[in-house]
Amino acid sequence: MDIYQFFCAGINYKKTDASVRGCFAINPIQYASLLQKAAQSGLKELFVLSTCNRTEIYGLAHTACELTTLLCSETSGTIETFNELAYVKQGPAAIEHLYNVAAGLDSQILGDYEIVGQLKQAVKFAKENGFIGTLLERMINGALQASKAIKSCTQLSSGTVSVSFAxxxxxxxxxxxxxxxxxxxxxxxxxxxxxxxxxxxxxxxxxxxxxxxxxxxxxxxxxxxxxxxxxxxxxxxxxxxxxxxxxxxxxxxxxxxxxxxxxxxxxxxxxxxxxxxxxxxxxxxxxxxxxxxxxxxxxxDQTLQKRLAEVPKAKSIIAHHLQEFKEWYYNRKYVPVLLAVKEKLIAMHDCSLYASVHTDSRKTIRPIDNGAIQKVINTMAVKMRCTHQPGCNYIQAINDYIGCTTN
The missing domain is CATH 3.40.50.720 (NAD(P)-binding Rossmann-like Domain)
Structure with a gap:
């Protein structure tokens, strides 16, 4: 899964008025139809966020055009109008945009926390239909965690300011x-x-x-x-x-x-x-x-002025959570190697050379020590992140395991 295949495309209040946004709003029936078309097109991970302030489609695709074409197939607005007014973000920029949206930083009323419920509902519907995979789930959870931390640790959503209150x-x-x-x-x-x-x-x-x-x-x-x-x-x-x-x-x-x-x-x-x-x-x-x-x-409203002062704190919290997501993403590339090494360490018990030095006084091969294997794998994971030498770490993992089971 390449994060540079993650796109966000949408329109919002910054370039469009309510009448234009209404042409691209997605209701539940349209959302269900859109997901059916996505499956037929081979798109596997996506969701649509449609509120009074925005309509956005997020997903994994080869190009953003795949997502925008899919979205506009269910709207009264045309693809030509959408492309003229839309913003398209890719990879890290798209991920950061999602985090900003979840925090209320991109809302028409700064800090409007109603967006969190709307985002959760949009994702829930996509997940129930099988369109939220490992990458999107981790990304969305990170965005919601950042939003929660911002609400708890800043005054960005303080006071009573929302469209309904306005x-x-x-x-x-x-x-x-x-x-x-x-x-x-x-x-x-x-x-x-x-x-x-x-x-x-x-x-x-x-x-x-x-x-x-x-x-x-x-x-x-x-x-x-x-x-x-x-x-x-x-x-x-x-x-x-x-x-x-x-x-x-x-x-x-x-x-x-x-x-x-x-x-x-x-x-x-x-x-x-x-x-x-x-x-x-x-x-x-x-x-x-x-x-x-x-x-x-x-x-x-005076409350909005107070919220503006909280933006730098919110941005700092988002940066921290984005870094956590990036670390998780880049560490995932080591998972196949770590699993392969774990399987090899378990399989070593059937090796005659290993058996010749790992038998007890009754000539019985010692049982597999799952705790020792996991300890070795954890150590290997740390070394791989630091040195980026998987081959050397593989050999070292075997030596470590032999060393900790030879007593």
Whole structure:
């Protein structure tokens, strides 16, 4: 496994807006189809990370083109558009990018820790389908360990700053008497649940109603947070009665259209979805204010300034974990030799020359000493890493074993 066959290709908020990113978002059905195509193409290790800020494909391939073609085969966006806007990283640069993403250093809101859960979910799905091998698993574990250390040892994720929290900041700043407004929240997944909890915690006991296609999920969350729940069948009636509508669903196309809001009262609509689940044409209505994830992420907060000061510490932690991964990777090349030597040491017990000097007083060959063999192999591994002379170390290993078993 050559790390220079590891690629990352993707688009993110730095060069694209929410509408463009929406064309390359991957939902669970598309992800499953993509992995089926990967198997047919001979690609064996990969995963896709698709969030409101980015869509990236990571994997082992001969060229990055294999991965980008595979990704775009499942998106509404074209390969030509993707290549024009995408970044491609290879080998150590791709690995470092993964570590930065996992740490929240590459997030639209610096230190946004929601990315960790999204990364774990993306990898879990790929692993369940057999696309996470030894190299990727070790790499991902290292990235998650670095992320955990950064969260524990720095203030990079301190305070309450995320897209879901930014929505609350926006409402408090731009909606007078928000505590007296009727708020409708569509979608009770991770972002929806986080947004609802933030409303309860930071706005207070206002009129909140939850809707979700799977009504059981909405009912469970509503019960835990003591808020209202309504049937998804009454979606448009609930929208008409609400002052604020927050959408955190995962639909492939808008579920709220301009026509649904004709002759409506004044409303604030917040779209936390990628692709957009509120048609941007609603902005043409003078009584509608529409805000999306890009606008929310630009909100300034003192917490973000504090986080910037923590970046050097986070980078130092990442460098340490990257070095550990590189050492693991380069040591793996010695494994076949070490296993071969171990097998030879065990096989030596059948050698007549070895038997002639390793018999006890009853002329019985001494049993295999597995402890001694492992000790010799460990010593050989250390010497190989230091001297890079496998042949000499092989001979020395045999001498060491004979020496420690001749008493």
């Amino acid at each position: 929505a609350i900041q926006f409402l408090k700043a731009h909606v007078p008497n928000i505590q007296n407004k009727k708020i409708l929240l569509l979608g009770t997944g991770k972002i929806g649940a986080s947004t609802c909890k933030n409303i309860v915690d930071y706005i207070g006991n206002c009129d909140i109603t939850l809707l979700n296609r799977t009504e059981g999920k909405a009912e469970s969350l509503a019960k835990s947070l003591c808020v209202n729940v309504a049937s998804y069948d009454n979606l448009y009636e609930e929208i008409a009665e609400s002052d604020v509508v927050i959408v955190a669903t995962n639909a492939c196309e808008p579920i709220i259209l301009k026509e649904h809001l004709l002759n409506s009262s004044n409303k604030v609509l917040i779209d936390l979805s990628i692709p957009n689940n509120i048609d941007t044409a609603v902005k043409e209505l003078p009584y509608i204010q529409l805000v999306n994830v890009d606008q929310l992420s630009r909100l300034n």
